Amino acid sequence: MSIDYSQKIPNNVNLSDDRALQRALEHWQPAFLDWWRDMGPDGSHSFDVYLRTAVSVDPSGWAHFDHVKMPDYRWGIFLQPADPERRIHFGEHKGEAAWQDVPGEHRANLRRIIVTQGDTEPASVEQQRHLGLTAPSLYDLRNLFQVNVEEGRHLWAMVYLLHRYFGRDGREEAEALLERRSGDQDNPRILGAFNERTPDWLAFFMFTYFTDRDGKFQLCALAESGFDPLARTTRFMLTEEAHHMFVGESGVSRVLQRTCEVMRERGIEDPAEVRAAGVIDLETIQRYLNFHYSVTIDLFGADQSSNAATFYSAGLKGRFEEGKRADDHVLKSDVYRVLEVRDGHLGEREVPMLNALNEVLRDDYIKDSLGGVARWNKVIEKAGIAFRLTVPHKAFNRKIGTLANVHVSPEGQLISEAEWQANERKWLATDEDRAFVASLMGRVVEPGKYANWIAPPAVGINRQPMDFEYVRFN
Template sequence: MSSVDYSEKIPNNVNLSEDRTLQRALEHWQPNYINWWQDMGPDGSQNFDVYLRTAVSVDPQGWAQFGHVKMPDYRWGIFLNPAEKDRKIHFGDHKGEDAWQDVPGEHRANLRRIIVTQGDTEPASVEQQRHLGLTCPSQYDLRNLFQVNVEEGRHLWAMVYLLHKYFGRDGREEAEALLERSSGDQDNPRILGAFNEKTPDWLSYFMFTYFTDRDGKFQLCALAESSFDPLARTTKFMLTEEAHHMFVGESGVSRVIQRTCQVMNEMKTDDPAELRAAGVIDLPTIQRYLNFHFSVTIDLFGADQSSNAATFYSTGLKGRFDEAKRTDDHVLKGHSYKILDVQNGNLVEKEVPMLNALNEVLRDDYIKDSVGGVDRWNKVIDKAGIPFRLTVPHKAFHRSIGTLAGVKVNPKGNPITDHEWNQRVEEWLPTDEDRDFVVSLMGRVVDPGKFANWIAPPVMGINRQPVDFEYVRFN
């Protein structure tokens, strides 16, 4: 069924009412989720009416409706793409066999680990962003923040449904733990490092939604290939919502750049101190933020050589990005892939079995995709006639995972000494002074159609509404 039943306590298109045990378990979890949202969701937003998009179907032609909703009343639910009749496994050792509708016992632990890790990222990003509404640059941006937040909450529901339905008591305990961990908590942090970083300002938020949500896209695309059919169907629908999150990031950074370039031309200067005094974010600071968020995000793909990645692929748990479009045998035994290694202080390429390098394959696909958006940002700078280019740093720069962890290279990938790194790191990564300056710009602007000085308005509003539409009603 593609339409969503909103008459139920938990909206769903999975016939939840036919499984009373599962329904009761999820209805028991639901109040804990609402309590988590009240405690850790967007700060001070409980009584706002927000112009939100709500999924009403999984039909691509009409899957969402828009309207003003109080966020605690948002109808979080469980939506899976329609089942594909007679779907077959199309990669790994089980290629050609029927896709699994239940969890094979021998893959139970690995599948649960994959689902929990994905599920843990969803509430983490809400927690990281919970204070941003207090410093929003416009009502338009505030609404987009809240849209991203409620959809990350729904993606948590998507993973919790799988845990409850297919993993019994273990799954129920894991679902509870997803609400007990907290981003940045010293004693009980989120599973992945990038989701324990602070997001203290809107430039960080836009970089996060461009780079880190793009990691989400690639991880979800790999899981959408899974031989475990309910996981594949769940993540395919999550990708429909994820696209907006990356749009928020790309367009947000683009608007920051546009405003900076406008002021540079008005003042006829590229002096960062003068531009900061004028209340905009200079381009070198934007580059440093880019370097930080890109390097932290590519660590999320894991070690460049991984026996787990090989196992996940061979057993059919997790495919590659665009698996169906690849022209190899989709088994990969005997195939190799080049990764970077360090020899005598230099970066060199070496060939390793492709199955063990699948994290690196996914990371390289991600890097190509990320460069496209940075090129579009550069077009904004080019259009303003300013001789400056933003660049994605080398993938060995500022790494903390795998063979490249702790290797000192500059953003171009040239190996350097520890001394040179210490001397020049403030050219390449945001300093405390940079962060303090950006935070100092974060004043709250909420009048319809008004925007903070450091960011340009968007070209158009949401869902064909005007830019000065009342996206948030403050009650």
């Protein structure tokens, strides 16, 4: 499906055939651009950036590269092609034709799902808006900006659904998406992780690896939805989400590579000596990992949730890779094991799977996250350094659900408040850690040059040469 770039709002949904909808979205567009100018990447509006733009949604044509000013980027509405034979394949409506309009009884829940997903998109742009001022290279600056414009387009995807299918309520929700602000005390973003600061590039790489991976799993679950426009929208968003996770995984790998190079060249292991050499010590990287991982797994919600059961049974939100699972896809008689505290120890108990679907998705996410951490460890192993990054226990540093009221070590041991206080600085990034990392953050903008604390990438974007001018500052 090609995308019509002759329109004011590029799209492949025949927007011009619905004049009322087109006018409503054209009315929202200036407010979006005002938000971008106010809250988008700081000081970047005149830059020419080597960005990827979708020209169609088929695999052979959805990535076109060229230099463009970000305020002129052609955000739009891109849905995967419709399958007229598509059926709902889970929940109580299993076997019925997928919905092309919002069923009245599910209107409020669908709107809530779309608004919550939509709210994460501008939030991450707001969290990252100052990072361009300390970019370690033009390559990294370009990657940041690519992530930012795609988050902006993902916001457009959700706003289209709100305007197209939810009337006045949808229009009001779309306006509110531009009014909330990440970290604002009076009008914060909906989910806690999207109100955290992203103050430095190590935090950015951890965010794009762990938190954008949550986005992948949430989008995969929504891509199963019986509401076909939502499923088609999120399927295309997933093609862009993959790049965000690549930025995170490769970014952390390059930080590790540079640290290990310096440690090996100088024969040093002590964190203070590593820091004195101007690179990020492995212990600090582990503490950043612990923080971003634990904050992200809270995004999946409470381990038992009646809302999750409702969304599944109603056919609104499925599981990750629903079609590959060998059960009845109704789950009324299935059980799942969740964590609980019993007699002073962490244990497990069986609960109805429908109520544990947040935990099912969280566990799928955890398995997927381990792969990148294993690849990071290969970088350290290849350097001959006896240190391994580990993923903390899923009960560690939790703020949501039954585990929010207990303290658990990274190894999964239930501990006292005093033990937590004694070890928290060893397990989670401290103010001193963040200040040290911030001290390394100096902007490097000469083509082909990289900050001392990070290694160059193996290949350039779109196979460009290493000294390619990814960003032109004009």
